[in-house]
Amino acid sequence: MNTKVAATEEVGVDLGELNQSIGFLLRVAQVSAFDRFFAAFGEIDLRPGEFSAMWVIRRNPGLRQGLLADTLRIKAAHMTKMVRRLEDRGFIQRVIPDDDRRSVRLFLTSAGEKFVLAHREAFLGQDDYHHHGLSPEDTAELARLLRLYVDNGDATP
Amino acid sequence: MNTKVAATEEVGVDLGELNQSIGFLLRVAQVSAFDRFFAAFGEIDLRPGEFSAMWVIRRNPGLRQGLLADTLRIKAAHMTKMVRRLEDRGFIQRVIPDDDRRSVRLFLTSAGEKFVLAHREAFLGQDDYHHHGLSPEDTAELARLLRLYVDNGDATP
DNA sequence: TATTGTTATACTCTATAACTATA
């Protein structure tokens, strides 16, 4: 059976204006993205946010933990647990700087560096148009509109 | 201070290719959508999925509970609880049909009908371009691309 | 006093499996 048809026609459920609702479509799209993520990387013991965190730490060595949390839109209390997990697995290192001993600065270990490089293509490539069927142009446009939506939300909360 | 700048520049955090990742952007956009939702409707005791459910039941009276769950991408176990909450609040009615006494068919009560009509503009209007700053054209394009992304995901899981 | 991060608690959403009642 054709699951694509099943999701949009077989059921014959009338969604009306809900089908134009950005909020509703964002939720459905994220469920879809999670399905893709776990279908592709279920064997690796890693959660979606963890790769993002390591990726950003790699590009910003010594990034303060709270700033990482704000950037990824993860709450500080949750970030504490995530950082500890990544540290326990030997992927990141926490450093307390002398100039502000309240803060925590994050670095990738060589194992973390190796991990990111090994899975870089898989994680960032999952959004490649080959995987989700959107053309490169549509993908770029979707990314642009999502960033616009987010930026406008931040400007007028 | 300008929170829009804060989210994209003040921090100076380099996201690299993550800023083109549909998966990452979808997550951030949904956080943004939730913030909007609760900023606008925090006083009403209603969760995002509950209005969607009532909305769809209203347009499809007698919809089977499992089919509603599949349509909204909500798991059956979770739908059981949501339906009970809505029934407890007097918004929907559960009917066991004689032709298949395993199934449950859902209808809006007059109170549910009144509730949907009273908040229709608020809930579906939250995605109006006035709220998120996207032009009508950009909004329509974003909706189209999100639906495309979801449909392609369903076709090739 | 304010800031950074931690701990503790609770709630929502999700995932899974076992269960019932019906078919």
Added chain:
DNA sequence: TATAGTTATAGAGTATAACAATA
């Protein structure tokens, strides 16, 4: 045997507040 829905349980993400250490 298969299907529709329920119950029970666990996990992950989130929100909140209280807290410790430091500024």
